[in-house]
Amino acid sequence: MKSLLCTAFGPLEHLAISEIRSPRPGPGQVLIDVKAASLNFPDALMAQGLYQVKPPLPFSPGTEIAGVIVEVGVDVRGFRAGDRVIAITGWGGFAEECAVDAGRVTPLPGGMDFETGAAFLFTYETALHALQDRGRLEAGETLLVLGAAGGVGLAALEIGKVMGARVFAAASSEDKLALCRKLGADEIINYVSGNLRDRVKELTGGKGVDVVFDPVGGPYTESALRATAWGGRLLVIGFAAGDIPKVPINLALLKERSIVGVYWGESVKHDPEGHLRNVKQLMEWFAAGKVKPFVSERVPLSEAAAAMKRLIHRQVMGKVVIFPEA
Known part of the structure; x- marks a missing residue:
């Protein structure tokens, strides 16, 4: 073969x-x-x-x-x-x-x-496990998705919308952001041409976002963490930018923020029943036309x-x- x-x-x-x-x-x-x-x-x-x-x-x-x-x-x-x-x-x-x-x-x-x-399954299960099981995203909260036009980013965007969040899509080019807008993003942010933290603060009236979905890493993680609200959660998915960021840990203390690791593949071994529940949920959403x-x-x-x-x-x-x- x-x-x-x-x-x-x-x-x-x-x-x-x-x-x-x-x-x-x-x-x-x-x-x-x-x-x-x-x-x-x-x-x-x-x-x-x-x-x-x-x-x-x-x-x-x-x-x-x-x-x-x-x-x-x-x-x-x-x-x-x-x-x-x-x-x-x-x-x-x-x-x-x-x-x-x-x-x-x-x-x-x-x-x-x-x-x-x-x-x-790979991207949607990663996104659902991150947002639901690790990030505890709730309806009415704000979600910032970095690398939002990538496979896992778009999955997070769609699932965030299904879960009732207001979703901010951040990406590196206007064509990527146009796709995010087409697929349901409430707000779009170009984090190459603009200041990520300042734009998030502007869009949230100074409060910041509740949850960050970060598969990018590099220079964007610290800016995104600084853009979270009191009790905000930054979900560490991966490092597509190539660099593992070194974040000042006092940023977690100042607003009781949480930096939360997400390793979906390993989580399946530790919680197989939760994995099956998530698969069932995703299949139901697909059948209803809510995710694709x-x-x-x-x-x-x-x-x-x-x-x-x-x-x-x-x-x-x-x-x-x-x-x-x-």
Whole structure:
């Protein structure tokens, strides 16, 4: 089968399409014919050896797929060959077939196609876990989303609106902000051409926002923290800007602010029941037309590495979906 293979951690240019043997499902696993896979920021970090998880080499990146089960391993219950499913793989998704633990697999809902399924769970579960479980966002509160035009940023924007928040979308260009406005942002902020803290204060009458959703890091985290209200919560999602910020801790003291870590992938192990509740909630919102991933690019496997480079240079809006069999 064809696979985008990483044989050594390093520059994304080293990734190459290779013919490798199809995997076999082990005990508790299913083998999935990958119809679509989506690109997430950890995929690019993992291939460079910059992520907290380092798979054994060689491996295929790709954390999120949708497809059809072609074989089930021993001790698998609830799935059979022919089932249409979504899976969070950890890695291995940028290939024509992928073996996945059955516990990481979810039935593809009726009315959801493979493209949407592949682009759905990773970002929306991250955003829902962050806003609901960690940020305790309540209806009527204000939410500032950094990197709001990215995949996880748009998910946070949509979920924030569904939860009843007033959502401020912050991004680095006018075209990104136009997309955020189109998808429901109440206010938009260009944090490259303007002062983030000052603009938030202006929009909130000096109060500040209640919750910050921060997948960006770098120089924007401190400004966003300073822009929070009394009791504000800053949710640490990731560091797309490339730098892990060093924030003066007295900023937490001055307004009883909280800096809250969000590690959705690990949280699933600690609270599997909460994970299932969140999946159920997201599927209900999708069926009701309240949330849907925005797919900006559709590419074959041969263009996946180039798309990863665009992602790390923050040139992607929404989600990129990869079609391994194209």
